[in-house]
Every structure is written in C-alpha cells, then in structure tokens.
Amino acid sequence: MEEDLKRKLARYFRKVDTIEPQEKKSEDFSSRLNTPTTDSIESLKQSNENEEGKSERKEERIFQLKKKLEEIERKTKQRIQKIPVKEAQLISQQSVEISTIGTLPTKAMPGGFVSTPYGEIWINETKRSLGDRFGSIYLCDILSFGKETASMVCMNSAFDDFDPNRAVYIDTETTGLEFSCATIPFLIGLGFIEGKEVIIRQLFIDRIEKEPEVLRLLSDFLEGRKHIVTFNGKSYDIPLLKTRYILNRINFDLDAFLNFDLLTAVRRIYKRRIKDCSLVSCERQILGFLREGDLPGDMIPEIYASFIREQKEGLMPFVFHHNVQDIVAMVALMGAIGRLVSWREEEDTCTHPSDLLSLAAISSKQGRHTEAEEIWGFGKENLEGEGRLESLVGLARLARRRKDYFSATQLLETALEEVPDSPHLHLMLSKIFEHDIENYEKALQHAINSRGAEDEEKWQRRVERLRKKLKNK
DNA sequence: AACACATCATGGAGGTCTGA
DNA sequence: TCAGACCTCCATGATGTGTT
Structure with a gap:
C-alpha cells in the first residue's frame, strides 16, 4: 500500500516538474510589481544579443532595472522598520x-x-x-x-x-x-x-x-x-x-x-x-x-x-x-x-490594478464613498483601458449620487471618448439627461445610441418617450 | 459529500415624475 | 387627480466553488 502511494506521489511530482516551466512562464509578476523580474531581465538580455547595435543602451537599461529591484528590496526593509506594532521592533535588520x-x-x-x-x-x-x-x-x-x-x-x-x-x-x-x-x-x-x-x-x-x-x-x-x-x-x-x-x-x-x-x-x-x-x-x-x-x-x-x-x-x-x-x-x-x-x-506599488478596483467596489458597497472615490480617482489618472473606464464610471455614479450632475456627465463623456460606441455609457448619460438635468435633446441623442444596453422593447419605449417629451417642450 | 458564502438574475416596494 | 413609467434599493432563489 505504501509503495502504491509512493509511486502515485512520484508520478504526481513528475507531472508537476513537467508543467512547472510552462506555469512559471505564464506567471508574469513583473506587471504586478511594475518592475521587471529576473526572468524578464534575462529575456531582455537574450533579445539584446540579436540587436547588436542597440546592445549598449540595453545594457544600461538592464543596469537601471537591477538598480530598481535593489531599491524595492531596500524599501521593503524600510517598511518593516515602519511597522507600527510593538512586536515589529523586535525584527532586526539581520532577520x-x-x-x-x-x-x-x-x-x-x-x-x-x-x-x-x-x-x-x-x-x-x-x-x-x-x-x-x-x-x-x-x-x-x-x-x-x-x-x-x-x-x-x-x-x-x-x-x-x-x-x-x-x-x-x-x-x-x-x-x-x-x-x-x-x-x-x-x-x-x-x-x-x-x-x-x-x-x-x-x-x-x-x-x-x-x-x-x-x-x-x-x-x-x-x-x-x-x-x-x-x-x-x-x-x-x-x-x-x-x-x-x-x-x-x-x-x-x-x-x-x-x-x-x-x-x-x-x-x-x-x-x-x-x-x-x-x-x-x-x-x-x-x-x-x-x-x-x-x-x-x-x-x-x-x-x-x-x-x-x-x-x-x-x-x-x-x-x-x-x-x-x-x-x-x-x-x-x-x-x-x-x-x-x-x-x-505603497511607494513601490506592488498592487495589481484590478485588486484596487475590487477594493473600490467593496468600499462603495459599504457606503465608504471617500475611499472608493480616492481609488477611482487614482485609477482615472494612472490606469489605462478597462481600469480607467471602470474608474470613470465609478466616479460618475458617486457624482450622480451627490447630485453633482455636471461632473457625472463630464466623467461619462470622458469615458465615451475611450469607447465611443458603448451602449451602456450612452444609457447612463441618457438617464441623467432625462431625469436629472431634463435636457431631452441630449437624452434622446444618447438613448438612440444606447441600443443593445437593454431590451429592444425598452429601448424603443425610451426613444419614443423622449421624442414625445422633446415635442411637448 | 456538507456547508457557507459569493455572484447573478429577477422581481417587488416605494418614491418621483409625466401626461391625459 | 391618477394611471403608468421609471428609478433605486432590497430580498430571494439558482448556481458555483473551496475544503481533505
């Protein structure tokens, strides 16, 4: 029985050994750390060999990256020193x-x-x-x-x-x-x-x-x-x-x-x-x-x-x-x-953007609007693509909540510059223009562009309603 | 397999607004 | 004045997921 288990375990470890390089390859922690890993330095080194003309510049870059890594280690040590718990004082630099x-x-x-x-x-x-x-x-x-x-x-x-x-x-x-x-x-x-x-x-x-x-x-x-x-x-x-x-x-x-x-x-x-x-x-x-x-x-x-x-x-x-x-x-x-x-x-931002955005969503759900706003504000300035988009929408929701309709529409319009065809963004804008600002012209314009964000029937009713409102104004 | 969540979809409650 | 439409918020049920 024990031999069976040992064989099973050996098989398992063989399996792990064979998949390990692939798994390691798929893990790109450099993006999380905003800092290159040793692997990425190595790959950079390899590509250097293929481009002889640029080698000196790249060597310099590698040197800079290594320095950055050392800087992260140094900051981590500092972080330990900053820990505000009494026990932390016991952690010597040596350990x-x-x-x-x-x-x-x-x-x-x-x-x-x-x-x-x-x-x-x-x-x-x-x-x-x-x-x-x-x-x-x-x-x-x-x-x-x-x-x-x-x-x-x-x-x-x-x-x-x-x-x-x-x-x-x-x-x-x-x-x-x-x-x-x-x-x-x-x-x-x-x-x-x-x-x-x-x-x-x-x-x-x-x-x-x-x-x-x-x-x-x-x-x-x-x-x-x-x-x-x-x-x-x-x-x-x-x-x-x-x-x-x-x-x-x-x-x-x-x-x-x-x-x-x-x-x-x-x-x-x-x-x-x-x-x-x-x-x-x-x-x-x-x-x-x-x-x-x-x-x-x-x-x-x-x-x-x-x-x-x-x-x-x-x-x-x-x-x-x-x-x-x-x-x-x-x-x-x-x-x-x-x-x-x-x-x-976190000066060295070990933080993954999507984790921060989750944190904002958690804060917002709990009514911790200041914390949520702070994260989405950071996301708006520092993230790209979906992260920035989510931050803009989050900020717009908060602005609408506090009845700051000007900021809410501005934020959503900025988001629309990134994804001009987003029916969901158009729908949000249409609702604010219809119910909060009462600008039916703009509301209709966005409603027409919001097709696909909700049921076809609902979309038609919305557009018809706004056309009527505009006519009767 | 048991259990406690989480997420998602759905629907109802209650408030507000529009138009007849 | 009131029915209908819309919004947000909350509750509920279905489904998925970790643990050895």
Whole structure:
C-alpha cells in the first residue's frame, strides 16, 4: 500500500516538474510589481544579443532595472522598520535577509510525543521568521494589517477589533471531505505570531482513540484567544471540529471565536483576476510563490489510512509539511490583503490594478464613498483601458449620487471618448439627461445610441418617450 | 459529500415624475 | 387627480466553488 502511494506521489511530482516551466512562464509578476523580474531581465538580455547595435543602451537599461529591484528590496526593509506594532521592533535588520520559504519535508516524522495533562500527544512545532519572504510578500507584512482592514474586507463591523497578529491560524488535515462520523481531523495545525516569528504547532492524532485528548489539548491552546483565521474554515474546518467536540462529548464552543475566513475575502478581492481561488492558486497568482515538495490534498486521507494500518511514518512527513505550508500561506495572504488596503503607503506599488478596483467596489458597497472615490480617482489618472473606464464610471455614479450632475456627465463623456460606441455609457448619460438635468435633446441623442444596453422593447419605449417629451417642450 | 458564502438574475416596494 | 413609467434599493432563489 505504501509503495502504491509512493509511486502515485512520484508520478504526481513528475507531472508537476513537467508543467512547472510552462506555469512559471505564464506567471508574469513583473506587471504586478511594475518592475521587471529576473526572468524578464534575462529575456531582455537574450533579445539584446540579436540587436547588436542597440546592445549598449540595453545594457544600461538592464543596469537601471537591477538598480530598481535593489531599491524595492531596500524599501521593503524600510517598511518593516515602519511597522507600527510593538512586536515589529523586535525584527532586526539581520532577520530580513531575503529567504524564500519552500523547504522540502524531512524524511523523518517531524515532532515527537509530548507529555500533556491528557497524556502523551504527538506535537510538532515549526518556526518561521517574520523576515521570511513568501513570493512577493514578507511575512512581517501581516504586522501592517490595518485596524479597519478586516471589517472592510469582511464587510462586517463585527471585525472592527480584529487583530490578525493575535489570531490563531487554523488548518486541519482530515480523513476525507464527507461530513460523516468517520471523518476525523487527524492533524490540527495552529499558527500564531510571537515576537518576530510565526509559530506553527501541529497536534497529531497518531491513534484514532486519542482524538478526545487532542481535542482537549486544542481547546487549551485556544483558551484566551478570540480571533481565528482559516481558509474555507467557515464551511469546512470549524463545522468539522464542532462535530468532533459534540461526538466526543467535550464542551467547547468554537462559535465564540470570530473567524476571518480568507476564502471569502480572497474571492471578494481577487476573483476578477484569478478564476481559481484555491489556496495554492492564491499562492501562485497573488503571492507569486510556487510550492515545492507539496502533495495534492486528495492523497492525504489515503496517506493517513496507510499510516494507521501499518504504523509506519510512510509519507506522513509530507502531510505535516503541507499543513505548515497552508498555515504560512494564510499568514502571507493576510499580509497581502493588509498591504493592498494600505495601498496609499505603497511607494513601490506592488498592487495589481484590478485588486484596487475590487477594493473600490467593496468600499462603495459599504457606503465608504471617500475611499472608493480616492481609488477611482487614482485609477482615472494612472490606469489605462478597462481600469480607467471602470474608474470613470465609478466616479460618475458617486457624482450622480451627490447630485453633482455636471461632473457625472463630464466623467461619462470622458469615458465615451475611450469607447465611443458603448451602449451602456450612452444609457447612463441618457438617464441623467432625462431625469436629472431634463435636457431631452441630449437624452434622446444618447438613448438612440444606447441600443443593445437593454431590451429592444425598452429601448424603443425610451426613444419614443423622449421624442414625445422633446415635442411637448 | 456538507456547508457557507459569493455572484447573478429577477422581481417587488416605494418614491418621483409625466401626461391625459 | 391618477394611471403608468421609471428609478433605486432590497430580498430571494439558482448556481458555483473551496475544503481533505
């Protein structure tokens, strides 16, 4: 059985190895960073060789780009120094050396038996420095997560006091996805920030009958904490753990914790540019990080079953490793969200335009019009194409809302210069001219051009109505 | 497979305006 | 004065999606 799994895993890694170059190729983080990556420098180098006459100028350009990269690294270090949280002061300059988290799991089973009030329990503890880099994000970016960020991205005032630096990051590995009595969370990973480190403590059920003891230990670890962060935990980890507490007749109220579900936040912010919002996909596409030595989630139940049957570690170290990666990725993602929301302070603009536009939409929905206006204003001046268009329309809606019809029509007319045939823009203008300004001539003109934005029947009625109004004026 | 969202489409409520 | 048309806002239902 174990050999089967090993073969399966080997096949999987071969598959990953073969697709990796392509995936890396399709990832263009340079556009996100507004800065060239090493790859783009290399490709620039290659094209230089083909154009000998221009080589000197391009060499100079490469030199400039490299300098820019160094500048970004320098600013990141400065950012750490600026972090307004007391703990951040503990992060020395030395710990901020560029190191990327992506170590392969050790062959041996990590951790060991620890004597607890509930008996001997297998626990593994791993630490990551907040100075570690996870793709384009430093783990210490979590410390700059603003006070209002959580309530903003969760669109819920209950998160007003949410502090991701004091939260527990929870990820479970289980014996399957089905919510049956037989599904147990055999590995419970808990991440928390202490000083200048992220501590990942993993509680392992090495024998099925030890589940109640591990659950009791978990409740002890969570004692005194109020906030948790999960990825899809609202639907998966937390309901599962709640069921296990009930089935084991242990009184522990997981509903008392405020759960920041990263999946919800990620979908809200990044959905427009990444279709697949799984954690691994977020790592690659938002953080720019490619996992090494990871295994697919659907193999995990089988690996644990094999461990229980044969009482041999087999591939369990990979599962421990996978769990640590998930927790660290959650911390990094929180950092990415924190940085996005504090985009004004980002001199090196690591921010993707579409993420900013999502943020504007979220702000607008919550009635945070000043924030939305600020982002759309930035978009109007600094973006091109669809981003600029969306910013102009957003600003026009806000202007109409505050009854500034002059600005609203001006903004929409500017948008029309970019896409003169847009029936939707013509429809918006037609409504403002008809209902707000009462300029029926212009309203009719735009109504005629709005064909296609709504039903043919509605369009005809609108045009006819405006013709009548114009006649009777 | 269970669950909790998110998004999208649809329709109703309530307010305002027009024209007979 | 009142029916009808239009707007915005909100509620509801269908569908899709992550988790191991």
